[in-house]
Amino acid sequence: MGFYRLIGNPGCGSAIVEAAFALSGLPYQTEMLEIWQPGPERERLFQLNPLGQVPVMILPDGSIMTESGAMVLHIIDRAPGAGLAPSPDDPARPAFLRWLVFLVASIYPTFTYGDVPARYVNEKEGQAELRAVTEAECQRYWRLVETGIAGPWMLGETRSALDLYVWVMSHWRPGRQWFRDYCPKLSRIADAVDGDPRLAPVKAANWPS
Ligand SMILES: N[C@@H](CCC(=O)N[C@@H](CS)C(=O)NCC(=O)O)C(=O)O
Structure with a gap:
């Protein structure tokens, strides 16, 4: 191969x-x-x-x-x-698919449009507004994830690639301290992945x- x-x-x-x-x-x-x-x-x-x-x-x-x-x-x-990922016949599989798509289709685009606002809006004021609204949406979506999971992993007792998304994306805006303050379950996931020697x-x- x-x-x-x-x-x-x-x-x-x-x-x-x-x-x-x-x-x-x-x-x-x-x-x-x-x-x-x-x-x-x-x-x-x-x-x-x-x-x-x-x-x-x-x-x-x-x-x-x-x-x-x-x-x-x-x-x-x-x-x-x-x-x-849980196997296709595992009861956790639908939640895996749901959160995977939510992470890439709802949360990731807040960065796509917020990272370089000047691509989409000419005026400085509008650029600041675009950055602010995408950041606010990003935080709202993460809070939805936080309330939607039980922990200790995204899928409860089952580790999955979703936890890798949380690990990497929690480095981005609004940053790790925000997760510690407002999304403790997600913050613990990020810390646990961070400590994986592999x-x-x-x-x-x-x-x-
Ligand atoms: N939907 C894509 C999004 C990829 C994406 O937005 N990547 C960012 C970096 S994290 C990027 O390459 N940005 C460079 C740019 O937009 O110029 C995915 O999930 O792979």
């Missing part, structure tokens, strides 16, 4: 897929690109993904996949015993101290 190539940027959504790979046992390599500044690396990214977003995954057969949720599901297909190389590559 050939290896997977994961194109990313430190601390970005690519870290979620990198963590899933690290737990899966599948062979993979990472390539980190400068995605925020114009230049050859960003141009390479646009050739791979017309949206100019990471993560991008190059499969062993050379085909290209975008969208972190699709990559995570693909890794689960290829490594079903890795503990990344993810130490992913941690070092994405958040070098």
Whole structure:
């Protein structure tokens, strides 16, 4: 079997897929690109993904996949015993699918539109407003997750790739302290994943101290 190539940027959504790979046992390599500044690396990214977003995954057969949720599901297909998702007949499977889509389709877009407001709004005042409303929505969505889960993991007693999303995304706005203050169950998930020795190389590559 050939290896997977994961194109990313430190601390970005690519870290979620990198963590899933690290737990899966599948062979993979990472390539980190400068995605925020114009230049050859960003141009390479646009050739791979017309949206100019990471993560991008190059499969062993050379085909290209975008969208972190699709990559995570693909890794689960290829490594079903890795503990990344409850099996299709497990009663926890519907909740897994529901939260996975919620994370990528509701929470992640608040960053897509809030990270660089100048892309979408010309006036400075409007840009500040776009940033503020996307941040407020982001916080509202996380609070919904917090009240919707029992812990200690996103799926109760079952660990899954959802916990990797929480780990990585809790580094983003509004930041880890906000999670400690307002979403203690999610904060504990992030801390527990953070302490997983199998993810130490992913941690070092994405958040070098
Ligand atoms: N729906 C995509 C979102 C990916 C995304 O927004 N990635 C951000 C980094 S975390 C990005 O590449 N932003 C660069 C840009 O928009 O220029 C996914 O789940 O993979």
